[in-house]
Amino acid sequence: MTHSNDASRGTDHGRAADLQAEIDHTRDELAETVDQLAAKLDVKSRVRDQVHQTTSAAARHVRSVRDGATDEHGRPTPAATSVAAGVAAAAVAAVLVGAWLRRRQ
Known part of the structure; x- marks a missing residue:
């Protein structure tokens, strides 16, 4: 009788471990979702990123125009x-x- 009791404890322990693993996985997914939502709501950070992207694009455009308007010695064409x-x-x-x-x- 103690033998069958030990077997059921092993099965219960296995189920508990599986449930705990599933809970941990769900918790990780939830944390990732919350982080994504927080990033979408962080307007200050999003604006800063947009300003950085726009500034970089403008700098590339200025370099392109300058390169097209000057020769290899930097003199105007x-x-x-x-x-x-x-x-x-x-x-x-x-x-x-x-x-x-x-x-x-």
Whole structure:
């Protein structure tokens, strides 16, 4: 009779160990889910990450534009010089037209 009692204790112990393992696994999954939800709700951190990504993208874009506007020695290319001259001419024209319109009134 004690022999069958020992066998049932072993089975109960095995079930308890299985249940404990399942509880531990569920607890780990729940902790991971809570961490993911907390990360979604951490607006400050998400904004900081977005600012970092945007800043990095802008820096890459600036490097790309600068590389396209300068030669291998860092001097402006003829195309970049033409664009800069066009922008300057447009600015001067805008100032002159504005002054002319103000004088007419």
